């Protein structure tokens with residue numbers, strides 16, 4: 001009898017955006033340990049190849065897509081599935097952040113964050129959940145939000161807005177897609193060291209950076225912490241979880 005927390009993705013295809021870096025890469029590695037066949041989506045082919053080389057099981061694919069091109073997303077996913085078979089799951093981990101105080105906000109920067117963090121995730125979910133793309137018995141969609149989808153932060157008005165939108169839209173998707181047994185959830189990580197946060201932290205003073213780190217009672221997280229939680233949310237064994245957001249933040253927003 002398998003352990004109740006046992007998760008197994010044997011023979012299931014999962015598309016992961018942002019697979020070329022940070023959290024997306026760690027999520028791919030963790031899913032591959034549980035037998036998933038990954039579709040690694042990103043723009044940087046060399047970095048996607050590095051992720052592929054770290055995967056444990058076999059049968060993975062690389063899908064180069066620029067997520068700013070929304071019409072391309074839909075077509076590429078559909079074409080991929082026609083050639084390679086149905087998809088069980090999606091994890092939208094691609095994301096961008098631009099830190100600017102209110103008086104320096106540019107509409108283009110806001111649009112770019114909404115485009116990648118929110119609209120591209122929605123478009124991927126639309127493509128993956130098509131009747132001729134998703135597995136016939138349903139599947140699982142996980143969108144990576146952030147603690148900043150829950151709480152505010154100076155300089156992050158656009159980023160917070162884009163991440164809050166992800167959580168709200170996921171709830172609505174969960175209700176709409178439940179009749180087809182498609183689960184939709186979000187994950188809201190606190191600070192984890194990746195390319196994204198290294199860049200953002202490098203623009204802060206040492207003291208400001210230290211203050212953010214200290215705001216996480218259990219310290220800052222690792223990509224592997226997030227990857228294990230993502231695997232749990234995506235797992236077919238957790239078939240009753242939908243419309244939920246899992247905060248994984250070392251206690252950041254519990255204070």
Ligand SMILES: NC(=O)c1ccc[n+]([C@@H]2O[C@H](COP(=O)([O-])OP(=O)(O)OC[C@H]3O[C@@H](n4cnc5c(N)ncnc54)[C@H](OP(=O)(O)O)[C@@H]3O)[C@@H](O)[C@H]2O)c1
Nearest residue numbers: 018020021022023042043044067094095146191192194196
């Ligand atoms: N790290 C944290 O502390 C933290 C905390 C909370 C939430 N998050 C969220 O977690 C997710 C992953 O963050 P991360 O830290 O892993 O960031 P990262 O290391 O900077 O990775 C970002 C990923 O987004 C992809 N991407 C960006 N623009 C793209 C585009 N136009 N088309 C296709 N792919 C694009 C990049 O792929 P290419 O370079 O191949 O294009 C890259 O794989 C993001 O949604 C982020 O907001 C992160």
